[in-house]
Amino acid sequence: MQPLMITSAICGAEVFRKDTPYVPYTPEELAAETIACWQAGATMVHLHMREADGKPSQRAELFAQTVALIRQGGCDIVVQFSTGGAVGMSVAERADALKLRPDMATLTAGSVNFGRDVFLNSPEMIDAIALRLQEFSVVPEIECFDTGMVETALRMGRAGQLRLPAHFNFVLGLAGGIGGTSKHLDFMASLLPPDCTWSVAGIGRWQLPLAAHAIAIGGHVRVGLEDNIYISKGILAKGSAELVQAVVALAKQAGRPLASIAEARALLRLPSLNT
Numbered sequence: 283m284q285p286l287m288i289t290s291a292i293c294g295a296e297v298f299r300k301d302t303p304y305v306p307y308t309p310e311e312l313a314a315e316t317i318a319c320w321q322a323g324a325t326m327v328h329l330h331m332r333e334a335d336g337k338p339s340q341r342a343e344l345f346a347q348t349v350a351l352i353r354q355g356g357c358d359i360v361v362q363f364s365t366g367g368a369v370g371m372s373v374a375e376r377a378d379a380l381k382l383r384p385d386m387a388t389l390t391a392g393s394v395n396f397g398r399d400v401f402l403n404s405p406e407m408i409d410a411i412a413l414r415l416q417e418f419s420v421v422p423e424i425e426c427f428d429t430g431m432v433e434t435a436l437r438m439g440r441a442g443q444l445r446l447p448a449h450f451n452f453v454l455g456l457a458g459g460i461g462g463t464s465k466h467l468d469f470m471a472s473l474l475p476p477d478c479t480w481s482v483a484g485i486g487r488w489q490l491p492l493a494a495h496a497i498a499i500g501g502h503v504r505v506g507l508e509d510n511i512y513i514s515k516g517i518l519a520k521g522s523a524e525l526v527q528a529v530v531a532l533a534k535q536a537g538r539p540l541a542s543i544a545e546a547r548a549l550l551r552l553p554s555l556n557t
């Protein structure tokens with residue numbers, strides 16, 4: 283089995299201080315939380331930005347400041363930018379920061395009802411973000427909120443719009459997307475060609491049970507406040523690092539070794555880091 287890669291999704295676009303006081307907003311807070319997650323065992327950080335008042339943002343200046351602070355902290359974690367941003371943002375806004383050439387960035391392979399909103403990713407929007415990823419040689423992580431999105435990505439691979447094998451992230455348990463049981467995860471994983479890698483991001487109460495299942499069947503794991511703010515029923519996690527620590531404990535229990543950053547970069551088909 284591959285060593286375990288853990289992604290920390292530290293703020294997202296939908297969690298605010300009214301929900302948890304532990305969500306980071308500023309580049310300084312985002313970098314500090316990233317470093318804490320890395321110290322806890324995370325190999326990748328999934329980044330969204332916020333304006334100082336917490337408003338979701340995709341501003342390239344904020345991404346650049348955050349990455350600079352992460353690297354200044356001696357942290358070599360794999361940096362992944364969101365191109366999903368927040369519901370309602372344009373493609374131009376969502377994909378602008380790709381010009382900074384992060385290690386990776388997300389590509390959502392379809393539209394999904396997102397709670398009471400719609401996270402719109404029309405074929406034209408997906409194609410445009412895929413093109414921009416190629417333009418800046420940014421390796422995608424393909425986000426799938428339902429099974430049809432896997433099919434779309436595989437079709438794009440056959441058409442040469444995406445390089446396969448690739449790394450996928452299955453988001454399970456969102457109201458509007460695929461359910462959050464281990465059965466749902468088994469089915470999603472069964473759709474991938476064997477040389478692709480995948481992680482699971484369980485939403486809310488699904489997060490840690492799905493992490494345990496992914497660890498058992500050879501997948502990888504994403505945790506963090508973007509997807510779930512609780513460490514146990516009714517108890518807020520004091521940051522995403524606490525959720526990373528919980529996954530590390532699950533991996534230890536299961537006898538699954540953690541990936542080093544070099545191992546993660548090799549599994550994700552990334553060049554070695556030049557800092």
Ligand code: KMH
Pocket residue numbers: 294295296364365366367368369388389390396401425
């Ligand atoms: N905030 C969601 C609407 C991504 O980061 O690529 C989209 C999202 C996916 O979080």
Ligand code: ZN
Pocket residue numbers: 291294295328330364366367508
């Ligand atoms: Zn995200």
